[in-house]
Amino acid sequence: MCGVFGICGRLDAPGAGRSLSAAWLAYLGLFALQHRGQESAGIAVSAWNPPARAVGENEGERIRNRFARFRDVTVGGGILLRKEMGLVAEVFDRETLDQLPGSAAIGHVRYSTTGSSRRENAQPLLGITSYGPVAVAHNGNFVNASSLRRRLLSQGATFQTTTDTELVLALVSQSAAERLPEAVAQALQAVRGAYALVVLGEEASGQPVLIGCRDPHGLRPLVLGSRDDAYVLASETTALAAVGAAPVTELEPGQAAIITPAGVRIEDWFPPRRRAFCVFEYIYLARPDAELEGQSVHGVRQAIGRQLALEAPVAADVVIPAPDSGTSAALGYAQGSGIPFDLGLVKNRYVGRTFIQPDQADRELGVRIKLNPVSAVLAGKRVVVVDDSIVRGTTSRKTVALLREAGAREVHLVIASPPYRYPCFYGVDTTDEEKLIARKHSVEEIKELVGADSLHFLSLSGLIKAVRGVAAEEEKPEDAGLCTACFSGCYPTELTDEVRPAKDELERG
Amino acid sequence: MCGVFGICGRLDAPGAGRSLSAAWLAYLGLFALQHRGQESAGIAVSAWNPPARAVGENEGERIRNRFARFRDVTVGGGILLRKEMGLVAEVFDRETLDQLPGSAAIGHVRYSTTGSSRRENAQPLLGITSYGPVAVAHNGNFVNASSLRRRLLSQGATFQTTTDTELVLALVSQSAAERLPEAVAQALQAVRGAYALVVLGEEASGQPVLIGCRDPHGLRPLVLGSRDDAYVLASETTALAAVGAAPVTELEPGQAAIITPAGVRIEDWFPPRRRAFCVFEYIYLARPDAELEGQSVHGVRQAIGRQLALEAPVAADVVIPAPDSGTSAALGYAQGSGIPFDLGLVKNRYVGRTFIQPDQADRELGVRIKLNPVSAVLAGKRVVVVDDSIVRGTTSRKTVALLREAGAREVHLVIASPPYRYPCFYGVDTTDEEKLIARKHSVEEIKELVGADSLHFLSLSGLIKAVRGVAAEEEKPEDAGLCTACFSGCYPTELTDEVRPAKDELERG
Amino acid sequence: MCGVFGICGRLDAPGAGRSLSAAWLAYLGLFALQHRGQESAGIAVSAWNPPARAVGENEGERIRNRFARFRDVTVGGGILLRKEMGLVAEVFDRETLDQLPGSAAIGHVRYSTTGSSRRENAQPLLGITSYGPVAVAHNGNFVNASSLRRRLLSQGATFQTTTDTELVLALVSQSAAERLPEAVAQALQAVRGAYALVVLGEEASGQPVLIGCRDPHGLRPLVLGSRDDAYVLASETTALAAVGAAPVTELEPGQAAIITPAGVRIEDWFPPRRRAFCVFEYIYLARPDAELEGQSVHGVRQAIGRQLALEAPVAADVVIPAPDSGTSAALGYAQGSGIPFDLGLVKNRYVGRTFIQPDQADRELGVRIKLNPVSAVLAGKRVVVVDDSIVRGTTSRKTVALLREAGAREVHLVIASPPYRYPCFYGVDTTDEEKLIARKHSVEEIKELVGADSLHFLSLSGLIKAVRGVAAEEEKPEDAGLCTACFSGCYPTELTDEVRPAKDELERG
């Protein structure tokens, strides 16, 4: 549950009339990925054209003063980095973006999965390696991070963070390969797990090199686009559109793209393994206007809603979405069932990360602020409310209570996915299985716990059918090329490391 | 286009188990009013129970040190104020709320109409008057502000801001009435225009007194609610719900509510004039889950959509809302026309006040960040897009272009209000009539300017019918109790002051 | 214990090659006055040349947008103000100074005497009056502030602060005079007490006018200087030097200077009363390199030290100053006595306003950080330590203890002023007479309390002799033209208002 972005190329193409720096484009791209992580944000750039020498400056001073006025960024060789806790809009302003010059950048928005939620664990990470300065940003999770880190420490490495991502820097610096791209390829031989990775470095000439690659199972998405004489990498197509880039291709599992100002080169770094694209991207993670594997996310969610109308018909007066993630499926359910669609809950757009929950007794007021029932739609009605999933169950309980309080006669909860029973070790923060309500409780029990009149989950086969089409109905998940581990318990990778890697694994050492 | 809030009473009612201070409740209430103004926010409290004397402090020190550790608020006698530019969530945090003790508060969110957009013009305003410290917050606009200010200056008043609201403080201090409520009543005799006003003061005993009142035409809304032993005033019912208060009544035009810890008293301060409630509150200003004059705003907007389906039938494949304000009307249009409703445009929830527009050539990218078309819904389709109103026309032009770019075959623009032709002098920032596109252009010309295949506005009579019901169809606006000046040019008040009061009027002096 | 500064004129004189704005010069001037007040700092400018109209802006927008990008200043008509708690260096940076354009400014550094220590009481104060926007800054204290404020409130005035200074704005706005300078003169007829005042306004033409004046007794200093085509007002000559201005004259008691871009005009506003210049300016307040009444402050202090050597001979090995204010007098004492001068205490230059005292048990460590004994100078020696005055006695006690701990065999405390027995109502924060150690204790008792081997104060006649020369030895203080009230109890003004005006007087109302 992170988003990555990368751009490299000639941004000042003659006649293009477009003059934004790579950092500005990364800023726009990260806005389009913000839904994938709201904890921290960061951008690293390769500033390989240093500012001209000031009059009276000697060479030594020139190098030392090179980025002297850039007080808000971290400098490692020619790579400059800014990362902070907070939203993209909070981390960057005109002043900080102007401290990130150059035509190659990577960016990251984070929702922590490995490593605690602290500034030092925010990404991109930057280090000076035997290949010069290297920055790296990562969506996913390494399942063998703990043993790998112990090995590297015993070999004399030092670390600054508790992220699995930092292992890439150490592995790269240890590599004997001649150039950075090969060093990254070598480094990734040692890691197991899920990753869509972007790496920014500098060649011996000082020119930037941007590398993107996907793990051999293709668990996390990564798309390639182009914009004039530059190439762009991003977690979702939405970020390509945000910078005015046209989609070129989705990277295949195990593939890498190496981008320099001279162009792009696609390489196969890993032999093909079972394709296992995260189905939760379709259900919740991706934005409805994104396309994954060539399909509209909104379209898939509508199909899920229609499938639900078949699997779970309910006698009701109105279908409403749980805002905002249930909207597409609710429209599908309304279409499939013929029950009218309406807006029964309004979300307060101004309640964000910084809203302060009142203490104690008045905490219930906090809920009223975030979600507001439209009584005219609900009063006296039998209501179907469609939500994307139930993980812990707390939100569903509050939603049902709110609807009843606003006068709903019956509340039927329809969920656009199967029960979430197994922890995800590939980048969604559900490693603590104790907290998964469906791990311990039957559907009937959950219904009671959340207080609904009825509760319906989508079937796994129904999900696969909605994603892959009718022909896939009887397919096993493995054959559908999807990772459904959170619903089925069937993990595509061996869980080699301490069986159950935990988010806090690296904090202990 | 501002929101006001007030609360006063016994918040520590025995057995109530609710312990929030008045400032905390105002904070929650302002969140529910944030859509009415995002420019600045402020809360003033009456802290009439000063902190106990510290050991070794003499009386003089005690008074001087009373609020010494409250560095983030302004102190005027026993009233403490915090106001800053920005959203409620940006202006207040736990630390600042804890510097606003006490059980009586007023709050304000501002979208500037009179007075430039600066911190000093943010509200509430606070001054020490002949009645002790007084704070005031205001939704609306005085149309005789300029002449009133000149008169007061010539009488020796001094001012700190360029708002019309500050006139209330000066008029109050000049009053010869015995107590604050009567002084406010006297002061308001001198002003003409639109106002929903909340005033916070202290009685001779040190106890707080909260006063709310509406102008004689009732142009701006103000509702009264109750919560245990406290009473609440707010621009919309949504803010009552936010603090767990039950609605008591809407203040009538010309009415005032005087609230002390002992209870509430309703008074008629002005003889009845023609009722003229702002119809634009129904169309755009209020939140869909609010109730105005006893009616659901969402319901009225749906009725408007259905009326539009009658007035402006279009042959199309899909109806989509312009997010977010067109949603209710679009649902009504889809219901009325039988054309399927879908989501064709997704709004980026993270693009707010602090998003930085790229410069120049790449500005177009900014639009792509804010609004994202869902191609699967639009490609090859004849699209009806429903929006609430067209003021300047720039947004509509961009929306139409975006839809075409995403593959829409035809784009039909349906507007849930009549053409906006006349400036509003009552609190909506459209005083510069040069910028109203419908002032200078015919519907046909506007259609060309925004690039739509067809363009349809709601009729004035259709609007009245949707708001007041079928019986009202043939009514004159005046008889319907609505102000429709922005559409009809028929203003409920004389425009006594320099004929055309302007937002910058008071900046000149 | 405040400092004031003012400048007005043509700063862009051809050929002068000097291009600083008035605010920049005020910034430099306030640095030279910082020792007079470290609590808050502020600068107000008259920006009567508004920025040129931007393309496409209409007149209304132009006025409203005039200072739109100046987010860190307060705007009142054409006068812009920035004031904050803290040192000059903390309140101003390049960005804020650049938001204060124009060629007329006043500035202030504050140590609170009336009004609590809060941002809203920082100066200059700014209000819009019947003469347009007016800013005012004040060194001194009005002794009839309380009754004056009650009168103005009953006449309908409103106030924003609890300072006596704000009364000037209200009195000015009430004046019937034709132009601002006369209005200020009228206003000051109503006030009693001590003041060196600078007032900044705008004439009907929009041109700035700067007014400076001293109270009829001349209690507080105010000097006039010139710099190219501009005139400068300041509390001390040091601030003239800081901006490259040459001294012109000291304003006489009751005199005013009216400065416009066209030049300066000196007027006598009050009939002559008994001259009573604050003798504590010589002893402590002014900087040693300043000149007061034509005399070097360092020179007067050396003379005081020599006088002490006559009055209070001590058998000792070394004379050391209490840093930093005792240095000049200690040099004089060493010269007069023949005992060698040395540095026995070093002050830590980095311990300032923001140093955090450790709590409780370890508080003693705080003292060790601030003041450091040089053991090599002190060990085994009979030490004379010279300090400027003893007010509460706490510092002296700590100093003596520190010297003994460092090995001093005897510690003789010699004080460069008489016992401080009476509260000052003219701008030094000693209104709480309970805390004056010499009010309640004899010299012998104080000696015991501070732990010295001997303690010697200067005689009042010795003080007058050192300040006015040998001829003055037998003069009565009144005849010497000095206010010695804090030593003699002989106050130059009637204390008309509640007999004992207190710093917190205005907080109560």
Added chain:
Amino acid sequence: MCGVFGICGRLDAPGAGRSLSAAWLAYLGLFALQHRGQESAGIAVSAWNPPARAVGENEGERIRNRFARFRDVTVGGGILLRKEMGLVAEVFDRETLDQLPGSAAIGHVRYSTTGSSRRENAQPLLGITSYGPVAVAHNGNFVNASSLRRRLLSQGATFQTTTDTELVLALVSQSAAERLPEAVAQALQAVRGAYALVVLGEEASGQPVLIGCRDPHGLRPLVLGSRDDAYVLASETTALAAVGAAPVTELEPGQAAIITPAGVRIEDWFPPRRRAFCVFEYIYLARPDAELEGQSVHGVRQAIGRQLALEAPVAADVVIPAPDSGTSAALGYAQGSGIPFDLGLVKNRYVGRTFIQPDQADRELGVRIKLNPVSAVLAGKRVVVVDDSIVRGTTSRKTVALLREAGAREVHLVIASPPYRYPCFYGVDTTDEEKLIARKHSVEEIKELVGADSLHFLSLSGLIKAVRGVAAEEEKPEDAGLCTACFSGCYPTELTDEVRPAKDELERG
């Protein structure tokens, strides 16, 4: 030109009644060392007693949340770090100190010598090594940093900074020693140059271990003190006094102190080499109240002044110090010559790092703000001004001009050290020899350049005599146990690395 501090032990000794944390004591200690570096400040602590488990927290959450509320510090295992650009008072406040719990800490104030002046280069540095988290702070300079770094990179190390100090972390992690102290000893075998180093780590038990050591030549000072059951390390004795610690011993060249809660152990890590204590510590770097090698710094500087009076007698009326560093020597010169000592220049105590120089034409005003002549002392006089040293000559030129402007008849410049001709590679920022005025110019030429009537430097033998006493007069510097390289060009270490290591060396890679 940096200061280091370390403390470890039992701070809560029963009966001691002293409860400050190690970070608070480090804060106080750094205040006493602030004169050694004003660029950045930092403190690292070992928080080996993690906060207790909150109710309902599982073990994983507990570890991850351990320091969750400590938003202003960096976490590496159990070591917490805060470092920022700025003065100690700017970097730390009560809130940040409270985020640094525990009873072991190291601290640093920096004036950059290797590595550019940026936050990432501020110290202490913190990394997770094969010995767990380790923090390190350093006064001095490694002369073989560049080749060492190249070697470590080729072995697979990664770096985050461009300081030589970070090499220690990499060398430690590579060590095969069993425990941290031996690993540090092994690491230092690889480095050449000057260092007083403090290292903070955690033993396997989680208990803290603090290590301090001096290079084999003893170029930089490091003293050991004790306070109840804790031990303290600091660059100067002044910092011991600041935390209430008694001096125990100065570490000998090549010695190390290993401190745990159980006590201290002194070890000899290097065979004895030629002792070469930096003579510039006596002349300028150390505070006058410090003791170095058992001698009072103030006393040595007075002896230098007396020696100058012998070597460079001048016919003059008054001796004044260049504030503040010339004061002790000026007193000595006055004593030796019989010419009266006086204060001719007053330094503005409020002009610090944040003072903004006016641009261009008015820059000269900046000088007037910082330094103020006392005309009464100077006018018409023949003035001897005593300064500690001349490095670039720019300050001297301004001082002389200022004195003449204030009326001095003659200005004689007397310098308390020999001409500064050779760059220092051991921690004083004079590596750019092009800028050393005495490198290129004779004494006569310098006199002309600074505009003095006469100019006198101390002789090298006179300096040694003043430091070591009469018997040393004919000694060679080597025999006196001093490093005088900056005056004599005689460097105690081989300059093995690229002959002339430069401050910017590591920026290039």
